[in-house]
Amino acid sequence: MEKITLKCNKNILNLLKQYNIYTKTYIENPRRFSRLKTKDFITIPLKNNQLESAAGLGIEEYCAFKFSNILHEMGSFSFSGSFLPHYAKVGRYCSIADGVSMFNFQHPIDRISTASFTYETNHSFINDACQNHINKTFPIVNHNPSSSITHLIIQDDVWIGKDVLLKQGITLGTGCVIGQRAVVTKDVPPYAIVAGIPAKIIKYRFDEKTIERLLKIQWWRYHFADFYDIDLNLKINQYLDLLEKKS
Structure with missing residues (x-):
């Protein structure tokens, strides 16, 4: 995914505003959909280097970036209170709390040392130490594991709690819930609830048959206003019965 700042x-x-992409979420001033001002910097994802359409941005209408000026692909009716990378792909109806972040640079653990002299030439104190000791630059071996992992996929109807830590390259399945302060190191199945360090499955939101039904209906393809007349207090399968009649 390309980007432009x-x-x-x-x-x-x-x-x-034309694409209904919001950078605030609450209606303290109905006339303001954005916290951004002229001269603020903003990073925008590009598909095929296009900026002429909403499809070129990879961002659907009626989504919100509460704090971050780094925009990323996001589906309708989702919001993020976190500073996710530009390559993140977020589906529809997702709720991402504040403080969600990505793993930092991963040091090599299979070498004599994890210290920066084994992989980094840009640290002045390391360069100076070697030059002053033997008048040479230390012969490092390149190590940049994160450079080839530039994706994070958050599917539809995902809820991520506050201060969650995510590893690059994972997929959070549709309908899953990530507990507050969890450390997620691998893919999460649809409708699983995970928590802990590292995150483990606590339970699933629904039974297996209901999950299969939800994934088959794919209700997130629709505008939520289409379900206006269905009572949210109904049990999940009663709700799906009525939803199926509409679809």
Whole structure:
């Protein structure tokens, strides 16, 4: 996924407004859909280097980035209160709390040392130490495991709690729930509830047959207003019965 960083101007703010991409979530001032101001910097994902359409942004209408100026692919009716990387792909109806972050650079653990002299040439104190000791640059072996892992997939109807830590390269399945402060190191199945360090499956939101039914119906393909007349207090399978009649 390519990206571009721009200084906001009226044209960019109008573009976000035109595509119904919000950078705030609450209605303290109904006329303001954005916290961004001119001269703020914003990073935008690009598909096929296009900026002419919402499809080119990879962001669907009626989603919200509460704090971050780094935008990423996100589906309708989702919001994020966190600073996810530009390559993140977030589906529809997702709720991402504050403080969600990614693993930092991973040091090599299979070498004589995890210290930076084994992989990093840009640290001045390491370069100076070697030059002053033997008048040479230390012969490191390149190590950049994160460079080839530039994806994070968050499917539809995912709820991620506050201060969760995510490993690059994982997929969070549709309908899953990630407990507060969990450390997620591998894929999470659809509708699983996980928590802990490292995160483990605590239980599933619904029984297996109901999950199969939800995944088959794929209700997230629709606008939630289409379900306006279905009572949210109904049990899940009663709700799905009525939903199936509409679809």
